[in-house]
Amino acid sequence: MTNSIPEIEDATCLFIFGYNGADSHPLVARRILKAKEKGAKIIVVDPRKTEAARIADLWLPIKNGSNMAAVNSFANLILTKGWENKEYIEKYTEGFEDYRKMVAKYTPEYAQQITGIEPKLVEQAMEIYAKSDRSFILYGMGVTQYNQAVDVVKGLGSLCLLTGQIAKPSSGIGPVRGQNNVQGACDMGALPNVFPGYQAVTDPANRKKFAEAWGVESLPEKPGYTLTDVPHCAEEGKLKAFYIIGEDPVQSDPDAAGVRKALDELELVIVQDIFMNKTALHADVILPATSWGEHGGVFSGADRRFQRFRKAVEAKGDVKDDWVIICELAERFGYEMNYKNTEEIWSEMISLCPSFAGATYERIEQLGSIQWPCRTVEDTGTPYLFKGNVFQTPSKKGNFFAAEWRPPVERPDAEYPLVLSTVREVGHYSARTMTGNCWGLAKLADEPGYLQINPADADKLGIIDEELVRVTTRRGSVITRALVTDRVGAGVVYMTYQWWIGACNELTIHVVDPISKTPEYKYCAVKVEAITDQKQAEEELIAAYNDLKRKMGAVVS
Numbered sequence: 001m002t003n004s005i006p007e008i009e010d011a012t013c014l015f016i017f018g019y020n021g022a023d024s025h026p027l028v029a030r031r032i033l034k035a036k037e038k039g040a041k042i043i044v045v046d047p048r049k050t051e052a053a054r055i056a057d058l059w060l061p062i063k064n065g066s067n068m069a070a071v072n073s074f075a076n077l078i079l080t081k082g083w084e085n086k087e088y089i090e091k092y093t094e095g096f097e098d099y100r101k102m103v104a105k106y107t108p109e110y111a112q113q114i115t116g117i118e119p120k121l122v123e124q125a126m127e128i129y130a131k132s133d134r135s136f137i138l139y140g141m142g143v144t145q146y147n148q149a150v151d152v153v154k155g156l157g158s159l160c161l162l163t164g165q166i167a168k169p170s171s172g173i174g175p176v177r178g179q180n181n182v183q184g185a186c187d188m189g190a191l192p193n194v195f196p197g198y199q200a201v202t203d204p205a206n207r208k209k210f211a212e213a214w215g216v217e218s219l220p221e222k223p224g225y226t227l228t229d230v231p232h233c234a235e236e237g238k239l240k241a242f243y244i245i246g247e248d249p250v251q252s253d254p255d256a257a258g259v260r261k262a263l264d265e266l267e268l269v270i271v272q273d274i275f276m277n278k279t280a281l282h283a284d285v286i287l288p289a290t291s292w293g294e295h296g297g298v299f300s301g302a303d304r305r306f307q308r309f310r311k312a313v314e315a316k317g318d319v320k321d322d323w324v325i326i327c328e329l330a331e332r333f334g335y336e337m338n339y340k341n342t343e344e345i346w347s348e349m350i351s352l353c354p355s356f357a358g359a360t361y362e363r364i365e366q367l368g369s370i371q372w373p374c375r376t377v378e379d380t381g382t383p384y385l386f387k388g389n390v391f392q393t394p395s396k397k398g399n400f401f402a403a404e405w406r407p408p409v410e411r412p413d414a415e416y417p418l419v420l421s422t423v424r425e426v427g428h429y430s431a432r433t434m435t436g437n438c439w440g441l442a443k444l445a446d447e448p449g450y451l452q453i454n455p456a457d458a459d460k461l462g463i464i465d466e467e468l469v470r471v472t473t474r475r476g477s478v479i480t481r482a483l484v485t486d487r488v489g490a491g492v493v494y495m496t497y498q499w500w501i502g503a504c505n506e507l508t509i510h511v512v513d514p515i516s517k518t519p520e521y522k523y524c525a526v527k528v529e530a531i532t533d534q535k536q537a538e539e540e541l542i543a544a545y546n547d548l549k550r551k552m553g554a555v556v557s
């Protein structure tokens with residue numbers, strides 16, 4: 001994020017694009033409400049009438065999978081109206097002429113055929129966004145879970161440059177990232193192409209620095225594979241072993257059947273987790289780890305914020321902290337990795353990462369939290385990026401970007417006439433090992449989850465609210481329960497990906513963005529059918545759930 005989460009409250013315009021904070025981050029959603037109370041205008045671009053859309057000044061109900069066309073049309077409208085910030089463009093950016101040419105075709109009228117958004121709404125939204133004192137874009141998985149994702153992120157960033165809505169407090173662009181520490185995973189180099197601190201593995205100077213610190217002769221110069229590369233790499237024999245720490249790909253990766261096949265093709269699968277999960281059912285070795293509350297460390301928040309967290313209770317049973325397991329494995333491989341505690345690991349890490357160098361344990365403790373970049377021990381961190389409009393490009397100028405819209409890959413047809421999109425719900429979390437194992441939360445919502453469907457589609461298919469339905473794609477078929485609601489438009493149905501029996505990733509397609517390699521979880525063709533014998537279906541559901549729980553070693557109730 002260019003800015004901080006608390007800064008949301010002081011924005012004068014919040015432009016919320018493909019992000020549903022009310023379900024995904026209730027604490028961020030509270031700040032959106034605070035901003036509204038203080039007079040901010042709220043604009044929401046989402047195909048569903050989310051809670052943010054309900055309270056918004058403007059809701060732009062976009063057709064699923066048309067983001068790039070919409071973003072181009074926003075730029076087109078701003079330029080036609082002359083609402084761009086000419087001085088900003090002149091002084092601080094480059095690539096404007098090519099950008100102008102690229103978006104020229106995307107008049108709001110032309111784009112409407114793709115996006116379904118009325119030109120009048122585009123005009124009203126962009127007038128607010130461009131002219132407001134402090135406009136802040138918040139985006140989420142409605143952007144990134146498409147085959148055209150990175151392009152749209154850059155397109156949204158370009159709207160900031162076009163209007164000068166960046167590089168100041170409460171104004172910029174924020175991917176409101178998923179987990180408490182997904183930002184931390186990236187910061188620490190748990191990505192295939194960088195060392196900690198976003199230092200490219202392809203740069204010989206970086207390799208030399210890390211090799212020296214770690215006392216090894218050399219480090220690989222080629223970026224590794226991404227998580228979504230694993231299935232085809234396994235099939236092609238490029239991978240033999242898979243060591244999975246804190247991830248449940250059978251539940252959370254697209255096309256679960258393909259993932260299971262890949263796991264079974266591998267010679268060795270190691271799962272290191274705090275609970276049994278579906279992936280662990282395919283493991284040769286399970287390494288049980290301690291959970292939050294049982295260990296301490298540092299989390300990075302979505303807004304680049306390092307925060308310490310602490311051990312609250314002694315772990316029970318035969319479990320170890322993740323870092324201890326890694327050290328012990330390294331020793332058995334013949335490499336001395338004998339850190340005494342997490343502070344030692346952290347101190348080594350920041351000594352190798354210029355943008356984290358001043359964020360010692362002691363200073364994080366003193367200040368409560370520190371947002372990187374934090375380069376020296378005098379530096380108190382960076383709440384918002386690009387102060388003085390200096391960007392991280394060779395020319396120090398912001399680069400404009402636009403691209404032609406690329407449609408989603410699997411379109412509806414006669415056999416699979418609807419679109420399936422997959423999202424989140426407030427009560428359960430991702431692979432659901434954590435919330436599903438919590439008695440209270442399971443009481444509030446349990447298998448098989450819901451299919452959100454518009455009343456018109458439900459009528460046509462003879463589907464009744466709360467009844468079980470069958471959902472089928474070219475990859476699989478599951479049963480779930482109908483939630484008939486006009487918050488979703490006709491032609492598109494939604495499932496949440498938390499459910500083990502109503503598992504939407506049995507249905508999703510393995511298509512990825514070429515750069516980020518993130519799957520197109522938000523779009524595939526699907527068929528939905530009513531089930532006549534509800535009693536039989538309910539019994540099947542209970543039997544399948546009990547069977548799975550038994551396999552995962554849980555108490556069956």
Ligand SMILES: Nc1nc2c(c(=O)[nH]1)N[C@H]1C(S)=C(S)[C@@H](COP(=O)(O)OP(=O)(O)OC[C@H]3O[C@@H](n4cnc5c(=O)[nH]c(N)nc54)[C@H](O)[C@@H]3O)O[C@H]1N2
Pocket residue numbers: 017018019020021023024025045046047048050062063064065066067139140141142143176177178179421422423424425426427428429430431498522
């Ligand atoms: N309770 C709960 N909270 C969670 C999680 C959880 O599982 N449960 N998961 C966490 C994780 S890992 C993440 S990454 C975050 C994600 O949080 P969000 O980014 O909010 O994720 P989603 O709900 O998947 O998608 C956001 C919105 O994108 C919209 N959308 C779908 N298609 C399009 C489109 O074509 N264009 C536009 N503009 N919008 C579209 C959907 O309707 C949805 O409202 O949530 C985190 N928080």
Ligand SMILES: Nc1nc2c(c(=O)[nH]1)N[C@H]1C(S)=C(S)[C@@H](COP(=O)(O)OP(=O)(O)OC[C@H]3O[C@@H](n4cnc5c(=O)[nH]c(N)nc54)[C@H](O)[C@@H]3O)O[C@H]1N2
Pocket residue numbers: 141145178179245246247248249251252253254272273274275276277289290291292322422423424429430431432433434497504505508521
């Ligand atoms: N269809 C569909 N699929 C999706 C998405 C979607 O929108 N639609 N969203 C995607 C997104 S954005 C994300 S981030 C992924 C998330 O998917 P995953 O990362 O697979 O799911 P999580 O539930 O976040 O956690 C994974 C595992 O980490 C374990 N764990 C928790 N704490 C610890 C710990 O301290 N140590 C260890 N070793 N393990 C721990 C949990 O028990 C769990 O088994 O799902 C993706 N999958």
Ligand SMILES: [Mo]
Pocket residue numbers: 177178179182
């Ligand atoms: Mo995520």
